[in-house]
Amino acid sequence: xxxxxxxxxxxxxxxxxSGRCLTEAYGFVSARAAEHFAGHSEGELAETAVPQFVAGxxxxxxxxAYVGWRCGGPESDAALRAAASLELLHCFALAQDDVxxxxxxxxxxxxxxxxxxxxxxxxxxxxxxxRFGESAATLFGDLFLVWSERMLRESGLDxxxxxxxxxxxxxxxxxxxxxxxxxxxxxxRTLPSWETLLDVLRRKSGNYTVRRPLEFGAALAGCxxxxxxxxxxxxxxxxxxxxFRDDLLGVFGDPAVTGKxxxxxxxxxxxxxxxxxxxxxxDRRQRxxxxxxxxxxxxxxxxxxxxxxxxxxxxxxxxxxxxxxERAEKAQAVIDPAVFPRHAADSLAVLAxxxxxxxx
Amino acid sequence: xxxxxxxxxxxxxxxxxSGRCLTEAYGFVSARAAEHFAGHSEGELAETAVPQFVAGxxxxxxxxAYVGWRCGGPESDAALRAAASLELLHCFALAQDDVxxxxxxxxxxxxxxxxxxxxxxxxxxxxxxxRFGESAATLFGDLFLVWSERMLRESGLDxxxxxxxxxxxxxxxxxxxxxxxxxxxxxxRTLPSWETLLDVLRRKSGNYTVRRPLEFGAALAGCxxxxxxxxxxxxxxxxxxxxFRDDLLGVFGDPAVTGKxxxxxxxxxxxxxxxxxxxxxxDRRQRxxxxxxxxxxxxxxxxxxxxxxxxxxxxxxxxxxxxxxERAEKAQAVIDPAVFPRHAADSLAVLAxxxxxxxx
Numbered sequence: 001x002x003x004x005x006x007x008x009x010x011x012x013x014x015x016x017x018s019g020r021c022l023t024e025a026y027g028f029v030s031a032r033a034a035e036h037f038a039g040h041s042e043g044e045l046a047e048t049a050v051p052q053f054v055a056g057x058x059x060x061x062x063x064x065a066y067v068g069w070r071c072g073g074p075e076s077d078a079a080l081r082a083a084a085s086l087e088l089l090h091c092f093a094l095a096q097d098d099v100x101x102x103x104x105x106x107x108x109x110x111x112x113x114x115x116x117x118x119x120x121x122x123x124x125x126x127x128x129x130x131r132f133g134e135s136a137a138t139l140f141g142d143l144f145l146v147w148s149e150r151m152l153r154e155s156g157l158d159x160x161x162x163x164x165x166x167x168x169x170x171x172x173x174x175x176x177x178x179x180x181x182x183x184x185x186x187x188x189r190t191l192p193s194w195e196t197l198l199d200v201l202r203r204k205s206g207n208y209t210v211r212r213p214l215e216f217g218a219a220l221a222g223c224x225x226x227x228x229x230x231x232x233x234x235x236x237x238x239x240x241x242x243x244f245r246d247d248l249l250g251v252f253g254d255p256a257v258t259g260k261x262x263x264x265x266x267x268x269x270x271x272x273x274x275x276x277x278x279x280x281x282x283d284r285r286q287r288x289x290x291x292x293x294x295x296x297x298x299x300x301x302x303x304x305x306x307x308x309x310x311x312x313x314x315x316x317x318x319x320x321x322x323x324x325x326e327r328a329e330k331a332q333a334v335i336d337p338a339v340f341p342r343h344a345a346d347s348l349a350v351l352a353x354x355x356x357x358x359x360x
Numbered sequence: 361x362x363x364x365x366x367x368x369x370x371x372x373x374x375x376x377x378s379g380r381c382l383t384e385a386y387g388f389v390s391a392r393a394a395e396h397f398a399g400h401s402e403g404e405l406a407e408t409a410v411p412q413f414v415a416g417x418x419x420x421x422x423x424x425a426y427v428g429w430r431c432g433g434p435e436s437d438a439a440l441r442a443a444a445s446l447e448l449l450h451c452f453a454l455a456q457d458d459v460x461x462x463x464x465x466x467x468x469x470x471x472x473x474x475x476x477x478x479x480x481x482x483x484x485x486x487x488x489x490x491r492f493g494e495s496a497a498t499l500f501g502d503l504f505l506v507w508s509e510r511m512l513r514e515s516g517l518d519x520x521x522x523x524x525x526x527x528x529x530x531x532x533x534x535x536x537x538x539x540x541x542x543x544x545x546x547x548x549r550t551l552p553s554w555e556t557l558l559d560v561l562r563r564k565s566g567n568y569t570v571r572r573p574l575e576f577g578a579a580l581a582g583c584x585x586x587x588x589x590x591x592x593x594x595x596x597x598x599x600x601x602x603x604f605r606d607d608l609l610g611v612f613g614d615p616a617v618t619g620k621x622x623x624x625x626x627x628x629x630x631x632x633x634x635x636x637x638x639x640x641x642x643d644r645r646q647r648x649x650x651x652x653x654x655x656x657x658x659x660x661x662x663x664x665x666x667x668x669x670x671x672x673x674x675x676x677x678x679x680x681x682x683x684x685x686e687r688a689e690k691a692q693a694v695i696d697p698a699v700f701p702r703h704a705a706d707s708l709a710v711l712a713x714x715x716x717x718x719x720x
Contacts, residue, residue, distance in 0.1 A: 036538045041545060096502070100495040125545065135460040135544050138498055139537045142456070145502060146533045149509060153526065159519060170510055177502045178396050184495050185401060185485065 010346040014063055014354075021062040021084040022055060028081075028151050029054050029088065032143070042136075045119050049112070050140055054091055056107050060355070061086040061213040064235075067347045068217025071227050071340060078156035082165065082220060085155065086172075086213055088148035093176050095141035099134045100184065101268070108259025113137035145173075161220045168216040176208055190271075191294070197276045201243050202236065209242055210355065211235025226339055234331045234348060241327040242355040244320050247272035251308060252317065263304035269294070278316035286314055321358075328356040370706040374423060374714075381422040381444040382415060388441075388511050389414050389448065392503070402496075405479050409472070410500055414451055416467050420715070421446040421573040424595075427707045428577025431587050431700060438516035442525065442580060445515065446532075446573055448508035453536055455501035459494045460544065461628070468619025473497035505533075521580045528576040536568055550631075551654070557636045561603050562596065569602055570715065571595025586699055594691045594708060601687035602715040604680050607632035611668060612677065623664035629654070638676035646674055681718075688716040 030051045037043035065083035073079055097103075098111040105111060110118070117133025125132070152169065153162070182200055192200070214231040223231075249258050250265030251274050258264075265272050282290055293299070293307050311317055331352050335345045390411045397403035425443035433439055457463075458471040465471060470478070477493025485492070512529065513522070542560055552560070574591040583591075609618050610625030611634050618624075625632050642650055653659070653667050671677055691712050695705045 032534070036534050040538075040542070042541055092502075096498060100491075100498070126550075131460075132544055136541060138456060138460070139541050139544075142452075142502070142505060142537045143534065145505060146530070146537070150530055166513065170506070173506045174392075174396050174503065177499045177506070178400075181402055181496060181499050182400070184492055184499075190486075 010343065010350045013343075014067075014347060014350055017063055017066055017080075018059040020080060021059045021066070021087060022057070024081050024084040025054050025057075025059075025062075025087045025151070026051050028084075029144075029147060032147050036143075045116065045136075046140070049115055049119075050143075053095070053112055053140075054087065056109070057087050057090065059084075059087050060209060061090055063351065064210055064213035065217035067344055067351065068214040068219075068223075068231060069221045070347070071218050071221065071231065071344045072223035073221030076157075079161075079217070079220060081155040082152050082157050082162075083213075083217060085148045085151035086216070088144045088151060089173065089176070092141045092144035092148065093180070095137045095144060097180060099137050099141075100180070103260075105260055111137070112140065157220060161222070164222060165216055165220040168212065168219050172208065172212040172216065175212070179208065191276055191279050192271055194276055194280050197271065197273060198240070201240060201273070207235070207239060210239035230334050230336065230339065234334045234352070237327040237331040237334070238352050238355050241324045241331075244273050244324050244327075245356055245358075247274045248317065248320055248324075251275070251311060263299075263308060266304050266307050267299045269299065274311060274316055274320050277320055278311040278314045281314040281316050281319065282310075283314075286310060324356050328352050370703065370710045373703075374427075374707060374710055377423055377426055377440075378419040380440060381419045381426070381447060382417070384441050384444040385414050385417075385419075385422075385447045385511070386411050388444075389504075389507060392507050396503075405476065405496075406500070409475055409479075410503075413455070413472055413500075414447065416469070417447050417450065419444070419447055420569060421450055423711065424570055424573035425577035425580075427704055427711065428574040428579075428583075428591060429581045430707070431578050431581065431591065431704045432583035433581030436517075439521075439577070439580060441515040442512050442517050442522075443573075443577060445508045445511035446576070448504045448511060449533065449536070452501045452504035452508065453540070455497045455504060457540060459497050459501075460540070463620075465620055471497070472500065517580060521582070524582060525576055525580040528572065528579050532568065532572040532576065535572070539568065551636055551639050552631055554636055554640050557631065557633060558600070561600060561633070567595070567599060570599035590694050590696065590699065594694045594712070597687040597691040597694070598712050598715050601684045601691070604633050604684050604687075605716055605718075607634045608677065608680055608684075611635070611671060623659075623668060626664050626667050627659045629659065634671060634676055634680050637680055638671040638674045641674040641676050641679065642670075643674075646670060684716050688712050 030047070033043075033046045033050050037046040062083040062085075065086050066080060069076070069079045069083065094106060095112045098106055099113050103111055104114055113133040113136070115133070116136040117129040120127075120129040120132040120136075149169075152165070155162075157165075179200075211232055212235070214235045215228060218228055218231055247265065250260075250270065250272055251263055253260070253262070255262050261267070265275070279287065279290055289306075289310055293303055293310070296303055299307070332349055335348050337345055340348070390407070393403075393406045393410050397406040422443040422445075425446050426440060429436070429439045429443060454466060455472045458466055459473050463471055464474055473493040473496070475493070476496040477489040480487075480489040480492040480496075509529075512525070515522075517525075539560075571592055572595070574595045575588060578588055578591055607625065610620075610630065610632055611623055613620070613622070615622050621627070625635070639647065639650055649666075649670055653663055653670070656663055659667070692709055695708050697705055700708070
């Protein structure tokens with residue numbers, strides 16, 4: 001791995017890292033798709049759509065995992081593959097979550113189930129194209145779940161390192177499914193309290209995006225309790241801030257940036273952080289207006305506009321921005337230069353910014 | 361494992377084996393459900409419905425895997441746990457297949473997604489109960505998939521044995537998803553040829569139920585190429601016969617035995633072995649009648665009765681019964697007493713009968 005030097009500027013190093021993780025994950029999935037689908041009618045679909053789906057990712061979780069590894073381990077192709085396996089776990093979650101949430105778009109392009117449904121129609125087959133699309137996306141989700149574990153097991157890390165990683169990996173997989181289940185029963189019409197919401201966040205996205213990947217990588221490298229504790233704290237803070245930003249984008253985000261219709265979270269009645277915070281900060285009259293919006297049978301464009309204005313008027317939008325900044329700053333302070341290698345501390349600083357800055 | 365003696369009558373030994381696999385799988389799943397769901401609103405559901413779902417199984421695949429192990433290995437609790445992990449893989453497949461196929465019943469009781477949908481209604485939650493049921497069943501399917509792999513990894517088998525098992529295990533998991541995908545595009549309105557159908561069977565149920573579990577168990581035990589080749593042949597034959605019997609039950613089975621409405625496969629327009637064979641054996645007039653049935657917009661009770669009579673009239677029902685018996689006999693002949701330990705050969709003979717006898 002001569003081209004990835006710790007001496008490079010951290011941002012450039014991270015970008016190269018993301019590219020290498022993509023190459024590994026794309027290569028692994030392409031090989032599996034060719035192995036299982038060559039010569040079958042579904043092969044054409046599997047061998048193009050599935051690796052493309054992998055390539056569309058930002059590889060955040062592999063980056064966190066590899067930076068976690070670099071808190072105690074040397075540059076290593078095996079560790080890079082182990083880190084990249086987390087992107088396949090993420091692909092599993094995206095493919096199936098989009099089916100469950102009925103999301104037509106992913107990263108501004110048709111979601112996997114929509115693509116498969118269109119393919120079914122193009123083939124001129126009988127039966128429901130939508131049903132086929134959902135089932136096929138679920139099955140490819142299953143394959144991503146299997147392939148992730150296999151990519152990790154076959155990464156080339158030695159058995160002792162893998163043995164340290166499995167409990168973290170298992171926890172992450174279980175939290176992902178359990179968190180998605182909790183999301184299914186999350187409905188804005190029965191708004192949770194701010195504290196309950198933070199608990200759900202910690203169980204799902206917060207841990208999943210930052211903390212667990214960092215801990216996983218550091219565990220693989222055999223890092224000690226001090227490093228693990230600091231990474232857990234950093235990860236909890238950055239993960240929460242990342243989720244808050246995502247929730248702001250889900251209400252106020254520009255469709256050209258998010259790849260989703262404006263106010264999508266409001267249309268879905270998602271009890272997201274900004275929605276819950278607005279309810280807590282609302283005065284009596286604003287709360288009555290919010291209750292009216294929550295009771296609407298469908299949330300149309302006009303209702304989205306009213307709801308957005310109301311959230312802003314409560315001060316929740318601004319307050320959430322402050323909470324994001326506070327968490328990003330606190331996270332940086334957790335990384336003690338006396339405990340962490342310089343390059344790891346620098347990478348963590350870049351990643352904290354990347355995950356919380358406004359225009360991403 | 362003092363109570364499981366090779367000297368016991370093979371049928372009694374197999375029954376005890378099935379019970380022990382159930383105990384292991386049930387215990388593992390109960391512990392995982394308690395670990396992940398204690399104190400959450402979904403916990404009540406997860407901690408009862410999910411282990412009950414495991415307990416409803418016949419544990420055929422674990423039995424084949426353990427008999428495969430006993431072709432070269434000693435009695436072993438670790439191998440028993442590794443074998444039992446295949447039942448969790450099976451639970452994954454059943455939970456998600458029932459969602460994809462829209463099957464309301466499983467083993468004569470409400471399918472998992474139906475149970476979860478009812479629970480959603482009982483809670484008085486807003487949103488679609490059906491959608492929740494399907495999503496929750498898919499997620500518990502995912503957890504079964506994860507738990508199966510974890511149960512195998514944590515079975516206590518030594519690393520060398522596990523290393524021999526992983527490739528077989530991975531193949532089984534991939535074939536399962538790929539086979540289900542092939543099933544989604546299987547539609548009786550475009551009847552495949554008998555040869556194409558056999559190819560699909562070999563890719564899916566045939567391999568999955570008998571051959572792969574046997575090979576997996578034998579690989580864990582380090583069996584040599586002679587044993588593996590014979591088990592592959594036995595497994596191919598018994599697996600195909602098992603599927604043929606299942607297909608006969610899907611058309612002619614007594615609802616009280618199958619736990620499904622009469623002629624369910626015809627209502628689903630499944631291009632099953634008996635349907636395809638009937639089309640191949642039909643004379644010109646019978647074929648025209650079959651084409652009329654295939655073209656019906658919906659298959660009602662009267663159409664099921666006509667279709668059943670027509671299949672019997674072509675001779676396909678009787679012929680398939682002969683093919684089942686031929687395969688069962690050929691399978692027994694493959695197990696050379698000079699190559700296989702006596703108890704393994706005896707168990708394989710009992711299992712071949714169990715999987716192919718008419719009234720099961």
